[in-house]
Amino acid sequence: MSQVPHPEFAQITEDALTRMEDAPQARLQAVLAIIIRHLHDAIREARVTEFEWEEGIRFLTRTGQTCDTHRQEFILLSDVLGVSMLVDALNHTGADGISESTVFGPFYAGKQPTIALGSSILKRPEEADALSIHGRVRASDGTPISGALVEVWQTAPNGLYDVQDEDQPAGHLRGSFETDGNGTYAFQTVVPVSYAIPNDGPVGELLKALGRHPNRPAHVHFMITAPGYRRLVTHLFIDGDPYLKSDAVFGVKSSLIVTPQPTGSGCLSIGYDFILSAEDPVAGLHGSQ
Ligand code: BEZ
Ligand code: FE
Numbered sequence: 001m002s003q004v005p006h007p008e009f010a011q012i013t014e015d016a017l018t019r020m021e022d023a024p025q026a027r028l029q030a031v032l033a034i035i036i037r038h039l040h041d042a043i044r045e046a047r048v049t050e051f052e053w054e055e056g057i058r059f060l061t062r063t064g065q066t067c068d069t070h071r072q073e074f075i076l077l078s079d080v081l082g083v084s085m086l087v088d089a090l091n092h093t094g095a096d097g098i099s100e101s102t103v104f105g106p107f108y109a110g111k112q113p114t115i116a117l118g119s120s121i122l123k124r125p126e127e128a129d130a131l132s133i134h135g136r137v138r139a140s141d142g143t144p145i146s147g148a149l150v151e152v153w154q155t156a157p158n159g160l161y162d163v164q165d166e167d168q169p170a171g172h173l174r175g176s177f178e179t180d181g182n183g184t185y186a187f188q189t190v191v192p193v194s195y196a197i198p199n200d201g202p203v204g205e206l207l208k209a210l211g212r213h214p215n216r217p218a219h220v221h222f223m224i225t226a227p228g229y230r231r232l233v234t235h236l237f238i239d240g241d242p243y244l245k246s247d248a249v250f251g252v253k254s255s256l257i258v259t260p261q262p263t264g265s266g267c268l269s270i271g272y273d274f275i276l277s278a279e280d281p282v283a284g285l286h287g288s289q
Contacts, residue, residue, distance in 0.1 A: 013040040059202055066201040070163045072106040076203040079103055079249035080212075094255075096140050098277040103251040104233050105221065107153060107161045112176045114149075120188040121152060121175035124168070127190050131260060133236070134186035135272040137179050137224055144183025145276060148226035151176045152187065154219070159195030179226075191260070191268060192218040194243050207248070214248050217241035222274070229276035236272055 016036050023029035043053075066073040078084045084103045092101045115121075120129050137148040153174045155161050162168040177185050199207060199214040207214050219235040237244060237252055239259040244252050260268035 009044075013037060016040070059206070062202040071198065071201075073198075073201055073203055075104075075106040076197060076201075077206075079105070079197070079251075080203055080207060082250045085250040094253075096277070097275050098140060099232055099234060099274045100253045100255045101232060101234050102253060102256060103235075103249050104223075105249070107163060108151075108221070108223065109153070109161075109163055109171075109174060111149075111151065112171055112174045114176045114178055115187075117177055117180060117184065118186045118188070119175070119177075121154075121173050122188075122190065123170075123172040127157060129188035129190065130267050131189050131191045132186065132263070132267060132269045133189065133220065133272070134184070134269070135274065136183040137185060137226065137274045137276060138183050139229070139278065140275055144179075144181070145226045145229065146179055146181045146183055148179040148183065148185075148224055148229075148276070149176060150179060150185040150274075151223045151225075152189075153221045154189065154192045155195050157190060157193055159193055164198070189220070192220050192238060194218045194241055197248055212248065213243075213246065215243045216247050216249060217243040217252060219251075224274055224276065226276060228279055230279050232274060232276055234274075236270060 013036065017033050020029055020032065023032075042048075048056075063073045063077055075084070088101055088103065092098075094100045118134075122129060133152075137145045137150065139145060151174075153161070156165065156168055156173055158165065160168070162170055162172040162174065173189065175187055177187060179185050194215055194217050196214040197216060198204065204214060218238040218241045222232070222234050222236065224232040224234075235251065235256055237257045239257050244257065258270050258272055260270050263269045
């Protein structure tokens with residue numbers, strides 16, 4: 001690489017920005033202008049070589065080629081780079097006692113049939129229910145929210161979601177519930193385990209190259225929706241997990257860490273109330289969560 005860049009080195013950024021001045025979508029233009037400025041600055045600062053740039057393109061190409069109906073390598077990439085949680089932090093302040101949100105992840109598999117409150121989300125008998133999770137969905141003023149849809153999903157004890165494991169029946173360890181008149185939700189499940197995010201693709205190669213592990217602390221996913229309230233996408237994490245401080249996707253917030261309590265019957269129980277934020281009508285119009 002020559003030490004002295006071409007004289008047009010600085011001008012290229014200005015040209016790329018002015019070229020889209022007439023873009024019909026103002027927001028698209030504004031966001032892309034910021035991205036182009038930062039991307040050009042990053043390339044200047046790192047003095048990226050042609051070979052390195054081609055390597056980057058090859059990596060992104062493999063990332064796209066790894067995606068299919070059940071595998072979303074771009075979500076994983078966003079997650080391990082901390083971008084997903086940065087977007088989350090920007091859009092959810094955690095104010096007013098509203099329950100905190102976290103990363104959505106790539107393993108939501110669509111709405112499951114609604115089952116009765118208190119039911120098990122296990123679809124095969126060889127694993128035993130060992131954990132009961134229950135609580136109420138409420139507004140910030142304490143009012144119970146009845147008819148809220150509570151969707152949950154988690155891995156099996158082998159650390160795999162049903163969609164990753166042909167030995168699991170479809171819908172295993174997934175459930176949808178509607179809260180009752182007191183805002184109550186409740187279900188039975190297995191105790192979640194820590195597990196490795198998919199690391200046999202480009203994102204796994206990247207983690208390895210960066211000397212990072214691929215593990216997430218044990219958790220159960222929740223997505224809670226109710227008319228007039230902002231959708232809540234979150235997890236409950238289990239206290240004591242060795243990966244709470246080094247979650248591969250930066251998703252842990254202390255308010256989401258719970259300690260299961262022993263019950264008389266030898267099972268464990270978690271009680272947790274979710275507080276939803278009233279929907280911002282303007283944000284709602286723009287398709288915000
Ligand atoms: C998950 O918890 O399901 C997950 C989140 C981010 C990346 C991979 C998996
Ligand atoms: Fe998960």
